[in-house]
Amino acid sequence: MSGHGQARPMTSRKSGAIKGLALIPGDKSISHRALIFGAMAVGETKITGLLEGQDVLDTAKAMRAFGAEVTRHGEGAWSVHGVGVGGFREPEDVIDCGNSGTGVRLIMGTMATSPITATFTGDASLRKRPMGRVTDPLSMFGTRAWGRKGGRLPMTVVGAADPVPVRYALPVASAQVKSAVLLAGLNAPGETVVIEREPTRDHSERMLVGFGARLHVEKGAEGHIITLAGRPELKPQTVAVPRDPSSAAFPVAAALIVPGSDISVPGVSQNLTRNGLYRTLAEMGAEIEFLNQREEGGEPVADLRVRFSDRLKGIEVPPDRAPSMIDEYPILSVIAAFAEGTTVMRGVKELRVKESDRIDAMARGLEACGVRVEEDEDTLIVHGMGAGGVPGGASCAVHLDHRIAMSFLVCGLAAQAPVTVDDATPIATSFPLFEGLMRDLGAELI
Numbered sequence: 001m002s003g004h005g006q007a008r009p010m011t012s013r014k015s016g017a018i019k020g021l022a023l024i025p026g027d028k029s030i031s032h033r034a035l036i037f038g039a040m041a042v043g044e045t046k047i048t049g050l051l052e053g054q055d056v057l058d059t060a061k062a063m064r065a066f067g068a069e070v071t072r073h074g075e076g077a078w079s080v081h082g083v084g085v086g087g088f089r090e091p092e093d094v095i096d097c098g099n100s101g102t103g104v105r106l107i108m109g110t111m112a113t114s115p116i117t118a119t120f121t122g123d124a125s126l127r128k129r130p131m132g133r134v135t136d137p138l139s140m141f142g143t144r145a146w147g148r149k150g151g152r153l154p155m156t157v158v159g160a161a162d163p164v165p166v167r168y169a170l171p172v173a174s175a176q177v178k179s180a181v182l183l184a185g186l187n188a189p190g191e192t193v194v195i196e197r198e199p200t201r202d203h204s205e206r207m208l209v210g211f212g213a214r215l216h217v218e219k220g221a222e223g224h225i226i227t228l229a230g231r232p233e234l235k236p237q238t239v240a241v242p243r244d245p246s247s248a249a250f251p252v253a254a255a256l257i258v259p260g261s262d263i264s265v266p267g268v269s270q271n272l273t274r275n276g277l278y279r280t281l282a283e284m285g286a287e288i289e290f291l292n293q294r295e296e297g298g299e300p301v302a303d304l305r306v307r308f309s310d311r312l313k314g315i316e317v318p319p320d321r322a323p324s325m326i327d328e329y330p331i332l333s334v335i336a337a338f339a340e341g342t343t344v345m346r347g348v349k350e351l352r353v354k355e356s357d358r359i360d361a362m363a364r365g366l367e368a369c370g371v372r373v374e375e376d377e378d379t380l381i382v383h384g385m386g387a388g389g390v391p392g393g394a395s396c397a398v399h400l401d402h403r404i405a406m407s408f409l410v411c412g413l414a415a416q417a418p419v420t421v422d423d424a425t426p427i428a429t430s431f432p433l434f435e436g437l438m439r440d441l442g443a444e445l446i
């Protein structure tokens, strides 16, 4: 959906207690991967709990364009008839990944070692994001790519006809780059090795093993050394997608800051490479219980019980925790505004290359809401005003960024005066049920 429709402003205002059961949709990262790995397997992969957000729907469309048969059977129930590793056909038209960095980067990796050419584009947000971080390592396989200045979309990628395997140490902590290189390595002969100094979300590694690839991870002085044997036959799987901890963060935050709240959020992934926000909230004194901890669909999950927490305290978030909560800094900065004391978030410069510059978007919006904020290239500092202490009464710019929109709408539920976002439509990329789910819990969204 590279054409962005009409902006739809939305306002949230001080609400009564947030109460009830919050059934969060499927994890976005795992949903993209279920479709892509399913397309690389021989036979039929069955998926339940797939996130039907626009980002994932764009990946489904792309997989069809490369030759896989992708079918929706009912809500969250999908199947993919894969074409096998190296079986992608050349798409007849431009691949439009909409708003999704994960979609475009993983798909570029997947086609990079097949003798086909594809041109990728996206919406105005995605066209600003750097693709060189993916096309640089892909060039080591023999792939060529031409894009706009600064390695921006639209970009044409010519897959390597005769790929060679690669050994690559990630210069940024990015699961998208790691996954793109591993996906390219699937169709290269020999062993492809990716080294990551700081661990990032490990869904690709877990799922590749599940689909039958030979992949192992060693923990050495350099970090994680991930070795993948090329040209496996991937076997179709049944994938049960767990609920998304990044989406869960929004109703969780609302419950923490709105007086009297008490919600249950069942089956949320607590994968250690994803649950940094929840560890941080525990340190801030949030009243969250992690009940019935168990495994579902190969992921550790827990049922969360979250209550209003009037004594949240600001903390220093350890910078090495950043990769495990990278998408949660916008909502954490809202929670921090309702805490007592200062919350310091360092080592977060990757936030500047997301759907928007998230440090800038949060700093400007929080300031407009009356919160004192400091920032530098790699840091965001929020001076908390305590429970009920945020004035609000502002209009915040979303910059085509779903997480910025949801963060400020949550802020308005506990601020003294309503908060408006200039465009709520991007929320549909990751959490199309947000508005209805939040209203059912008692949130006043207008």
Ligand SMILES: O=C(O)C1=C[C@@H](OP(=O)(O)O)[C@@H](O)[C@H](O)C1
Residues within 6 Å of the ligand: 028, 029, 030, 101, 102, 173, 174, 175, 176, 177, 179, 201, 326, 327, 350
């Ligand atoms: O691999 C993934 O599914 C994702 C990785 C992260 O991006 P980076 O790899 O750019 O850190 C994250 O921000 C994004 O929402 C999803």
Ligand SMILES: C=C(OP(=O)(O)O)C(=O)O
Residues within 6 Å of the ligand: 099, 100, 101, 102, 103, 327, 354, 355, 403, 430
């Ligand atoms: C950064 C995000 O997604 P992507 O990179 O896939 O656009 C996100 O969902 O917060």
